[in-house]
Amino acid sequence: MKKSWSLPILMVMIFLLSSTSGCLGLLQARETIESLRGEPETKSESIKITHFKAFSTLNPEDWESYENVSTFEIDETVSEILVFRKVTVQGSEFIGCLENFTRYVRAELWAPNAGPNDQPAWSIDVCEDLGAATANIAPTPTFETGTWRLEISARGAGIENSAAQDSFRIEITIKRTCIQYPLEDACI
Numbered sequence: 001m002k003k004s005w006s007l008p009i010l011m012v013m014i015f016l017l018s019s020t021s022g023c024l025g026l027l028q029a030r031e032t033i034e035s036l037r038g039e040p041e042t043k044s045e046s047i048k049i050t051h052f053k054a055f056s057t058l059n060p061e062d063w064e065s066y067e068n069v070s071t072f073e074i075d076e077t078v079s080e081i082l083v084f085r086k087v088t089v090q091g092s093e094f095i096g097c098l099e100n101f102t103r104y105v106r107a108e109l110w111a112p113n114a115g116p117n118d119q120p121a122w123s124i125d126v127c128e129d130l131g132a133a134t135a136n137i138a139p140t141p142t143f144e145t146g147t148w149r150l151e152i153s154a155r156g157a158g159i160e161n162s163a164a165q166d167s168f169r170i171e172i173t174i175k176r177t178c179i180q181y182p183l184e185d186a187c188i
Contacts, residue, residue: 038182044079045187047072047174054167055103055156063103066154071147072174074112080175081137083109083122087130087168090158102127105154105168109137112146121148 049072057064074081087105104127108120121137124130137143150172158165178187 040179040181043180045176049172051170054165055158056160063155063157068152070150074143074148075145077176078143079177082173084134084171086132089166090164103156103166107152110149111144
């Protein structure tokens, strides 16, 4: 007779013990899974914003113009802002800079809260060749968060698909530091 009662009592005991673990059982399961997951890594990611224009008209009375305003977001994760620039103005060494006649490139990078009397974070205003160079915008001590603005105004000339073509390239590289967890693609 004892054998007939021992199996049901054992089953009831197993059921009661397994159902009463509740939150403590979930906590242990979560800790086990977290230990298998691995440690998060600090990563650096770069976002690049590129503006390139090659001018393709030769008529001095109707030179080609270029106007562009682009914006990008900066937050507390940004560790570095780099600005690359290169300007080619064909024949500028012979012509020089003549107001209202010259081909030019003007660009200004503005912080979010810049007022009318403030200076841009970076700028160029050239009417001659300007070799390739990269400027590092320094944080003071961090970058101002918000929407930054790059304003570009240019005028040029040239023959399409030839070496006799005015052009410029401005690239902004934004470097962010973020944390990436194993088994996840997103960098937070």
